[in-house]
Amino acid sequence: LLVLLPAGFFFRAVASGGVFIAGDTLRVFYPTRAFWAARVSALELPEWFPYDGFGQSFVGAINAGAFHPTSLLHLVLPLGAAGTVTFLSCYLLALVGTYALMREYRVPRAGALFSAITFAFCGYLVAITNNSTYLLSASAVPATLWAAVRFLRAPSVGRLAAGGALLALVAAGGDAQGFAMVNGFVVLVACVEPAAGTWRRRVVTCALLVATGGLLAAPQLLPAAALAGSGEPGARSLAEAQRFALAPLRLWELFMGPFLADVEGMRGIPEEVVRNLVPSGGFGRVWVDSVYVGTPACVLALAALITSARQPRAWVLAGVWLLLLALCLGNALPVYGWVYQLLPPWRPFRYPEKLVPWVSLGLALGAGWGWRACLE
Structure with missing residues (x-):
């Protein structure tokens, strides 16, 4: 299969x-x-x-x-x-x-x-x-x-x-x-x-x-x-490093799919509105067109965290996932700037959206653990 x-x-x-x-x-x-x-x-x-x-x-x-x-x-x-x-x-x-x-x-x-x-x-x-x-x-x-x-x-x-x-x-x-x-x-x-x-x-x-x-x-x-x-x-400045950051509004895509995307010219939201919503200059200027994971996976991942609330490692993993999400958001939060300034080996890297697969993988693995927890 x-x-x-x-x-x-x-x-x-x-x-x-x-x-x-x-x-x-x-x-x-x-x-x-x-x-x-x-x-x-x-x-x-x-x-x-x-x-x-x-x-x-x-x-x-x-x-x-x-x-x-x-x-x-x-x-x-x-x-x-x-x-x-x-x-x-x-x-x-x-x-x-x-x-x-x-x-x-x-x-x-x-x-x-x-x-x-x-x-x-x-x-x-x-x-x-x-x-x-x-x-x-x-x-x-x-x-x-x-x-x-x-x-x-x-x-x-x-x-x-x-x-x-x-x-x-x-x-x-x-x-x-x-x-x-x-x-x-x-x-x-x-x-x-x-x-x-x-x-x-x-x-x-x-x-x-x-x-x-x-x-x-x-x-x-x-x-x-x-x-x-x-x-x-890589990036010569913090501004260049954060050029393709995940806009906070796009976090809804984790659950809903790319609701701002232009699928065969059928978008219901005008382009000028999207251009103002997405700081990189509109949906056509994002690093990747979709960050969809799915509501079932997000719910199961949350179930895994709730059922493992007494295990310190669960909160360590959740904290790392939240840190990755904060890094993906780039200039919407100060976290990426802190890492850029405090960790010189990080400076050649650029585009916070490139970290999205780690966020997606975290939710996928959490969904598996949540599945097991629900059955148990």
């Missing part, structure tokens, strides 16, 4: 032979994958990309995803077909990873499937098909956390290799911020997981896992760090 779901959800792409071409998928994904396939087919290492300005390091441009395993599809399939298979595989990975993570926490199969569908087909992941970099990285996060939980509970060489490989897969997707965030969440899991053992064991196993992921991702991270060190990456 998990294998069939992506093909059913994106039936038009499978049945018509159409391809995903919105936004940077057309401007970045296909050109870089075509370049990669042409060089590798000629048994050459794609070191230098000459088609961007005066050229730049191809391996060092982390968003090119030179080491992502789906690049191999372009050696055996036409460009469009390989792209479609790449996108559908992301949703399969998100489904399987979320399902496995929920089953690791004893959530019944139906509840685990509900969580998996909630995350894999949430508004952000569906709408971010316009930028493959963030889809490739975000879709690997649940599987990475699943591998981390298994290793922290019962360390072994095989589980360490699996966890490190999945951490490296997030980096290979091309989202440096996503890689930093998932390492932070591995540390969080090590802190709150009751079966992780003593604090000494938690520190050792967590450090081993993070170091292994960093070493396996080194072929991507080191050239990218060298390229970043020779320039001025």
Whole structure:
């Protein structure tokens, strides 16, 4: 069922032979994958990309995803077909990873499937098909956390290799911020997981896992760090960093769907009104078209918090989720500015809306725990 779901959800792409071409998928994904396939087919290492300005390091441009395993599809399939298979595989990975993570926490199969569908087909992941970099990285996060939980509970060489490989897969997707965030969440899991053992064991196993992921991702991270060190990456100011922030009014989308979106020209709210409501300049100027998760998932996540009210780790996780939500809101709250000023490594990152998949994943996982709590 998990294998069939992506093909059913994106039936038009499978049945018509159409391809995903919105936004940077057309401007970045296909050109870089075509370049990669042409060089590798000629048994050459794609070191230098000459088609961007005066050229730049191809391996060092982390968003090119030179080491992502789906690049191999372009050696055996036409460009469009390989792209479609790449996108559908992301949703399969998100489904399987979320399902496995929920089953690791004893959530019944139906509840685990509900969580998996909630995350894999949430508004952000569906709408971010316009930028493959963030889809490739975000879709690997649940599987990475699943591998981390298994290793922290019962360390072994095989589980360490699996966890490190999945951490490296997030980096290979091309989202440096996503890689930093998932390492932070591995540390969080090590802190709150009751079966992780003593604090000494938690520190050792967590450090081993993070170091292994960093070493396996080194072929991507080191050239990218060298390229970043020779320039001025990311946001040059706080205002630029917060350019695409989640407007507070859009929080209703978590429950209702994109009620301000223009679906085939049928919007009932005039454009000039939307332009004033959304600070980035109207709905057409947002980072992603939808942040929908669904009312059932939100209600079940709330049920999980209520039934776990006496457990300190539940409030720790809820606090982290609220912090992520505050960061997504950008200049609507001072939190993003505080992090920008107090944490210099954060400054190259930009666009608070890029953190929305972490909010969506939190609600999806909370829904699974709420499902289990309701049945119990």
